[in-house]
Amino acid sequence: MQAVMQESYGGPEVLRLAECEQPSRRAGQLLVRVMASGVNRADLAQRAGSYPPPPGASPLLGLEVAGWVEEADADSRFQPGDAVFGLVEGGGYAEYALLEEALAIAKPDALSWVEAASLPEAWMTAWFNLVEKAGLAAGETALIHAGASGVGAAAIQLSGLLGARALATAGSEDKLAYCREMGAAAAFNYKRQDFAAEVKALGGADVVLDPVGAAYLDANVSALRPDGRLVCIGLLGGARADFNLGALLMKRIAILGSTLRPQPLAVKGRLARALEETILPALLDGRLRLSVDCSFPLAQVEDAHRYVEENRNLGKVVLTQFPTLAGE
Numbered sequence: 001m002q003a004v005m006q007e008s009y010g011g012p013e014v015l016r017l018a019e020c021e022q023p024s025r026r027a028g029q030l031l032v033r034v035m036a037s038g039v040n041r042a043d044l045a046q047r048a049g050s051y052p053p054p055p056g057a058s059p060l061l062g063l064e065v066a067g068w069v070e071e072a073d074a075d076s077r078f079q080p081g082d083a084v085f086g087l088v089e090g091g092g093y094a095e096y097a098l099l100e101e102a103l104a105i106a107k108p109d110a111l112s113w114v115e116a117a118s119l120p121e122a123w124m125t126a127w128f129n130l131v132e133k134a135g136l137a138a139g140e141t142a143l144i145h146a147g148a149s150g151v152g153a154a155a156i157q158l159s160g161l162l163g164a165r166a167l168a169t170a171g172s173e174d175k176l177a178y179c180r181e182m183g184a185a186a187a188f189n190y191k192r193q194d195f196a197a198e199v200k201a202l203g204g205a206d207v208v209l210d211p212v213g214a215a216y217l218d219a220n221v222s223a224l225r226p227d228g229r230l231v232c233i234g235l236l237g238g239a240r241a242d243f244n245l246g247a248l249l250m251k252r253i254a255i256l257g258s259t260l261r262p263q264p265l266a267v268k269g270r271l272a273r274a275l276e277e278t279i280l281p282a283l284l285d286g287r288l289r290l291s292v293d294c295s296f297p298l299a300q301v302e303d304a305h306r307y308v309e310e311n312r313n314l315g316k317v318v319l320t321q322f323p324t325l326a327g328e
């Protein structure tokens, strides 16, 4: 099969389409002919060599796919020819990928391949961290950093769905407008505004969802209200911080963190059900919005990575391969 391969770690230019062996399915898995796969920030880190795949996972890039079931267990709830989407442990940038049946979701006709492939990583990450880790409740305020990222756009909207108020940060005026379109009550440009002061002026945050890390630690704790929860999901601004623990005591702050990829199948399965049973219906009836920026053919994966690396995307970027059906 064709897949995106790399002979060395490095920039987007190390990526190329090449022939490799098709993955072999184990019981409990679906072999999926991939029609579209989402691009995630983690793929850029894996390509560069700083985020190795977990043991046993495909060494190929790609954490979410949508496509046709090609093979399934005889007693599977899916059959060859069914359209599905879901989170994969790796290997999404390929003609065929393995999807655990427990993570597979039937693709509704109303969603395109691109739209379906854009959903799992962003929404499952937002749900895991806002609902399960931080316990965001109706009436609370969530501060969502990188609000125009794939995860950020989902997290702003999920806050609203939960009855919470979302505030957001981003690095350009068009991204701030996008955050407001996604439902943020206010959005701040972290390059020229003191977001902690702005958030405090609006009453403070009960939860902060933070992919930036060290560079934001002091400001995040300052922006939090008493009993606030800071959930660290990324280290775009560094991993090590010199931090005064006093504020944690005085405000009873909890600092949490998580990564989705190495979670046990049972946890990911629970998050897939939340996507299927709560998020998907709300996307289909218009309570939530899809947030796809653009798509690139798989052969242009280098351009797709460059686009994301240059922080140009508002929402998700998706790779497409439509080898058998024109257009879709």
Ligand SMILES: NC(=O)c1ccc[n+]([C@@H]2O[C@H](COP(=O)([O-])OP(=O)(O)OC[C@H]3O[C@@H](n4cnc5c(N)ncnc54)[C@H](OP(=O)(O)O)[C@@H]3O)[C@@H](O)[C@H]2O)c1
Residues within 6 Å of the ligand: 039, 040, 041, 042, 121, 122, 125, 146, 147, 148, 149, 150, 151, 152, 169, 170, 171, 172, 175, 211, 212, 232, 233, 234, 235, 236, 237, 258, 259, 260, 261, 308, 311, 312, 313, 315, 316
């Ligand atoms: N822990 C987990 O399980 C998990 C799962 C999925 C994603 N994540 C993390 O969540 C983040 C978003 O992922 P994604 O795939 O949705 O990302 P994405 O769409 O690629 O967007 C990331 C955005 O972050 C902003 N950014 C980049 N460097 C920054 C910095 N140093 N300081 C502040 N903002 C910065 C940029 O927007 P601006 O133009 O606004 O600066 C960029 O467009 C990433 O850090 C990713 O690793 C974590």
